[in-house]
Amino acid sequence: MVAISDLRDRPDFADVVADRVWRAFWKDRGHPLSLLTGLVQKNLEAGPIPTGLVAHEGDAFLGTASLIACDEEGRPHYTPWVAAVWVEPEHRSRGIGAALVAAAADAAFEAGAGRVHLLAGAQRRSFYEGLGWIVLEADALREGMFILVRDSDRAPSP
Numbered sequence: 372m373v374a375i376s377d378l379r380d381r382p383d384f385a386d387v388v389a390d391r392v393w394r395a396f397w398k399d400r401g402h403p404l405s406l407l408t409g410l411v412q413k414n415l416e417a418g419p420i421p422t423g424l425v426a427h428e429g430d431a432f433l434g435t436a437s438l439i440a441c442d443e444e445g446r447p448h449y450t451p452w453v454a455a456v457w458v459e460p461e462h463r464s465r466g467i468g469a470a471l472v473a474a475a476a477d478a479a480f481e482a483g484a485g486r487v488h489l490l491a492g493a494q495r496r497s498f499y500e501g502l503g504w505i506v507l508e509a510d511a512l513r514e515g516m517f518i519l520v521r522d523s524d525r526a527p528s529p
């Protein structure tokens with residue numbers, strides 16, 4: 372059975388999360404793996420932001436997503452963000468990516484956010500739109516990059 376856990380409860384997955392996120396999003400930009408290892412360690416500190424989530428079947432790693440304060444320094448007024456969404460290639464198209472994104476957004480709403488953001492390239496836009504996310508900015512920051520948002524349907528606290 373697929374479970375989604377907070378990395379604070381499964382810190383044994385921290386190294387594989389750092390490795391996959393580094394390979395997918397950071398390696399080609401010349402950043403060392405040690406930078407990601409350090410960032411992922413911050414997900415083990417007191418929450419709620421940042422929070423790292425891991426999808427797993429028992430001890431088998433399936434995927435990850437994070438909730439972070441800022442994914443784009445040019446938009447400091449947007450916070451928080453869902454980021455670093457990754458599903459192991461052999462486990463794609465099982466609904467795991469959708470479940471991770473939903474869980475990260477829920478963590479944001481649980482923390483009191485009314486809106487959560489994410490940054491996606493053109494090839495991932497339809498994935499997020501299919502999950503109910505709405506484009507807030509097209510060609511944001513550079514051509515072909517989209518900022519999408521999802522709003523909480525929880526009543527604001529009195």
Ligand SMILES: CC(C)(COP(=O)(O)OP(=O)(O)OC[C@H]1O[C@@H](n2cnc3c(N)ncnc32)[C@H](O)[C@@H]1OP(=O)(O)O)[C@@H](O)C(=O)NCCC(=O)NCCS
Nearest residue numbers: 456457458463464465466467468469490491495497498501
């Ligand atoms: C994008 C990614 C996270 C999707 O994970 P996944 O577990 O395969 O996605 P799901 O099975 O939950 O798919 C959910 C829905 O999105 C659709 N979908 C999946 N990948 C898609 C894509 N690339 N484009 C459009 N729709 C997509 C699925 O068909 C499914 O629709 P359905 O519910 O109508 O069947 C995964 O392909 C991945 O890790 N890619 C590499 C890293 C990456 O690009 N991360 C996102 C950075 S912004």
